Amino acid sequence: MNIVVTVKQVPDTWAEKKLDAADKTVDRKSVDNVMNEMDEYGVEEALKIKEAHGGEVTVVTMGPAKAVETIRKALSMGADKAVHLTDDSLHGSDALATSAALAKVISTLSPDIVITSSEASDARGGVIGALLAERLGLPQLTQARKVTVDPGASKVTIERLADNGYALVEASLPVVVGVVEKINQPRYPSFKGIMAAKKKPLTTLSAADAGLDGATVGLAGAASAVVTSEAAPPRSSGTVVKDEGDGGTKVAEFLAAQKLI
Amino acid sequence: MAEVLVLVEHADGEPKKVTAELLTLARTLGEPSAVFLGAPGTYAKAKEYLAQYGAAKVYVAESDDIASYIGGPVAEVLAKLVAEASPVAVLVAATADSREVAARLAAKTESGLIWDATALSTDLVATQGIFGGSTIVTSKVIKGVPVIVVRRNSTAPEAAPSTPAEQTVDVTISDAAKGAKIIDRVVEAKSGRPDLTEAQVVVSGGRGLGAAEHFALVEKLADTLGAAVGASRAATDAGWYPHQNQVGQTGKTVSPQLYIAVGISGAIQHRAGMQTSKTIVAVNKDPEAPIFEFADYGLVGDLFNVVPQLTEAIEKRKAG
Numbered sequence: 131m132n133i134v135v136t137v138k139q140v141p142d143t144w145a146e147k148k149l150d151a152a153d154k155t156v157d158r159k160s161v162d163n164v165m166n167e168m169d170e171y172g173v174e175e176a177l178k179i180k181e182a183h184g185g186e187v188t189v190v191t192m193g194p195a196k197a198v199e200t201i202r203k204a205l206s207m208g209a210d211k212a213v214h215l216t217d218d219s220l221h222g223s224d225a226l227a228t229s230a231a232l233a234k235v236i237s238t239l240s241p242d243i244v245i246t247s248s249e250a251s252d253a254r255g256g257v258i259g260a261l262l263a264e265r266l267g268l269p270q271l272t273q274a275r276k277v278t279v280d281p282g283a284s285k286v287t288i289e290r291l292a293d294n295g296y297a298l299v300e301a302s303l304p305v306v307v308g309v310v311e312k313i314n315q316p317r318y319p320s321f322k323g324i325m326a327a328k329k330k331p332l333t334t335l336s337a338a339d340a341g342l343d344g345a346t347v348g349l350a351g352a353a354s355a356v357v358t359s360e361a362a363p364p365r366s367s368g369t370v371v372k373d374e375g376d377g378g379t380k381v382a383e384f385l386a387a388q389k390l391i
Numbered sequence: 392m393a394e395v396l397v398l399v400e401h402a403d404g405e406p407k408k409v410t411a412e413l414l415t416l417a418r419t420l421g422e423p424s425a426v427f428l429g430a431p432g433t434y435a436k437a438k439e440y441l442a443q444y445g446a447a448k449v450y451v452a453e454s455d456d457i458a459s460y461i462g463g464p465v466a467e468v469l470a471k472l473v474a475e476a477s478p479v480a481v482l483v484a485a486t487a488d489s490r491e492v493a494a495r496l497a498a499k500t501e502s503g504l505i506w507d508a509t510a511l512s513t514d515l516v517a518t519q520g521i522f523g524g525s526t527i528v529t530s531k532v533i534k535g536v537p538v539i540v541v542r543r544n545s546t547a548p549e550a551a552p553s554t555p556a557e558q559t560v561d562v563t564i565s566d567a568a569k570g571a572k573i574i575d576r577v578v579e580a581k582s583g584r585p586d587l588t589e590a591q592v593v594v595s596g597g598r599g600l601g602a603a604e605h606f607a608l609v610e611k612l613a614d615t616l617g618a619a620v621g622a623s624r625a626a627t628d629a630g631w632y633p634h635q636n637q638v639g640q641t642g643k644t645v646s647p648q649l650y651i652a653v654g655i656s657g658a659i660q661h662r663a664g665m666q667t668s669k670t671i672v673a674v675n676k677d678p679e680a681p682i683f684e685f686a687d688y689g690l691v692g693d694l695f696n697v698v699p700q701l702t703e704a705i706e707k708r709k710a711g
Contacts, residue, residue: 143640143641143659143660146522146525146659147522147525147526148522148526149521149526149528154528167641168641224503224504225494225504226494226497226498226503226504229498230498251640251641252522254506254507254521254644255490255494255506256487256490256491256506257490257491257493257494257504257506259491260462260490260491260492260494260495261494261495261498263462263495263570263571264462264466264494264495264498264499265498267567268570269461269570269571270461270462270463270491270495270570270571271461271571272461272462272491273487275634287574289577290461290573291487291635292576293586293635294578294579295576295577295578295579296576296577296579297461297573297575297576297577298573298574298575298576298577299461299571299572299573299574300571300572300574301570301571301572302570305570305571310634311634311641312627312634352503352533353497353501353502353503353504353532353533353534353535354503354504354505354530354531354532354533354534354537355530355531355533356528356529356530357516357528357529357530357531358528358529359526359527359528359529360526360527360528361525361526361527362520362524362525362526362527364685365666365671365685366685367683367684367685367686367689368686368687368688368689369687369688369689370678370683370686370688370689370690370691371688371689371690371691372678372690372691372692373690373691373692373693373696373697375696376700377674377690377692377696377697377700377701378696378697378698378699378700378701378702378703378704379700379701379704380690381672381674381688381690381697381701381704382701382704382705382708383704384672384688385649385672385705386708388670390592390648390649390670391616391705391708391709
């Protein structure tokens with residue numbers, strides 16, 4: 131199995147995130163940046179498939195120079211090699227441009243399975259799996275809480291989350307798989323893994339190396355634009371009451387006063 | 392007036408409330424055209440509803456292919472309609488399925504995509520709360536036909552009875568769009584409660600509940616209020632409640648009229664999924680819990696006393 135897994139470096143999940151005042155892109159300078167938490171599930175699933183069926187796991191990311199830290203993390207978890215698409219001209223790319231750029235890089239790797247996670251904690255679009263499927267012309271096996279690969283039949287079956295259960299969805303390789311949290315428990319990098327990661331092959335590509343047209347990427351190529359941005363009015367705390375034995379009744383009185391019951 | 396395409400959100404033909412919201416919103420932008428895609432024979436169940444909420448036109452595409460594959464067929468039919476009708480915008484609901492369809496449609500039509508809009512002005516400037524609602528941005532599509540994914544509960548549905556023109560759409564789906572085939576649908580633990588992201592009232596439980604069986608308290612309160620049940624990540628990670636009920640940064644985002652947080656500390660992870668709720672009520676025994684910093688009404692106390700008393704008080708008021 132030739133497995134490609136996409137990862138993204140994002141501001142730490144627990145950090146207060148902001149937009150850059152000048153160009154209204156996500157401010158990645160004033161916060162700690164980490165591998166998108168959801169992507170750890172994608173990397174773990176890629177490693178599990180490799181462990182079960184053999185093959186190779188290639189990590190692909192697009193992002194600024196320091197996104198190499200996120201690549202290192204994926205490699206230290208056990209991925210075999212990585213491709214880092216990085217170029218100043220890519221700054222400010224929207225989901226459509228990002229998916230086109232990633233698809234271009236991924237297609238040169240001829241994967242059997244492309245794995246993405248369900249969403250990144252900064253943009254929260256939840257669309258990259260569908261976009262990669264569209265761009266690569268591959269079946270879209272997204273929202274997967276379970277993935278079963280049958281190399282003999284050249285098939286992948288997933289359990290796709292639905293509102294009231296799941297759908298069993300099947301496709302022939304090659305495919306794009308989007309995993310949700312809960313599909314697995316991502317491993318921690320071992321000391322050995324961290325040391326080994328330093329020696330694993332890492333290819334760095336510029337936009338030109340990847341054959342991307344500068345007019346279609348970055349802020350210049352974006353299909354939508356932020357007009358205004360402001361901090362939401364802070365939610366001030368309302369009444370806080372200590373329970374004196376009649377707390378439940380008091381809450382009910384509040385709800386009634388607000389005409390909520 | 393130019394057309395505004397609205398993708399009808401439905402379950403086997405039964406329209407979901409968000410469809411009425413989208414049609415109401417579409418009426419402010421142009422002439423609403425509902426796009427109904429479903430299995431053969433399902434449109435009949437939606438017809439009256441779409442007319443009631445003012446669809447000027449309904450594109451009807453019924454085919455087994457629509458409901459049998461993930462992503463591709465719906466996006467393909469919509470792309471064809473966009474090419475034919477040149478609408479001013481396409482509106483879809485922010486459901487898991489439809490946002491993926493919207494993304495594929497935007498890619499196919501080389502158009503801009505905006506997700507999780509909570510408002511849309513007549514000149515198509517969308518409002519979004521980002522970073523869990525801590526920053527409000529307005530944004531605009533600058534390329535192609537705007538594809539806007541609209542949050543549920545963003546617009547109050549208003550009826551505007553019409554007699555829509557019906558146009559049957561030929562559904563010929565390419566093989567490429569039929570890659571991911573649905574071979575079975577499995578219903579699990581159907582609760583009879585409203586869908587979490589559509590509910591007007593949500594009651595969520597967290598770490599403070601201490602055990603799976605104590606979620607019964609949350610469920611009972613929810614049922615008294617006709618509410619959906621949510622859970623914090625701590626509770627779903629502990630296996631106390633199903634993952635699909637998780638509210639938060641890595642779970643669902645909800646924006647109901649009333650959100651009641653039971654035994655939830657309100658760390659940013661959870662806050663990001665619920666802080667745009669209209670009214671927030673919190674019950675927690677820790678007076679230092681961050682949730683009290685943004686709840687409209689906070690009660691510091693033992694949830695095992697407070698919640699049953701609250702449930703009873705609401706029942707009494709309903710009876711009286």
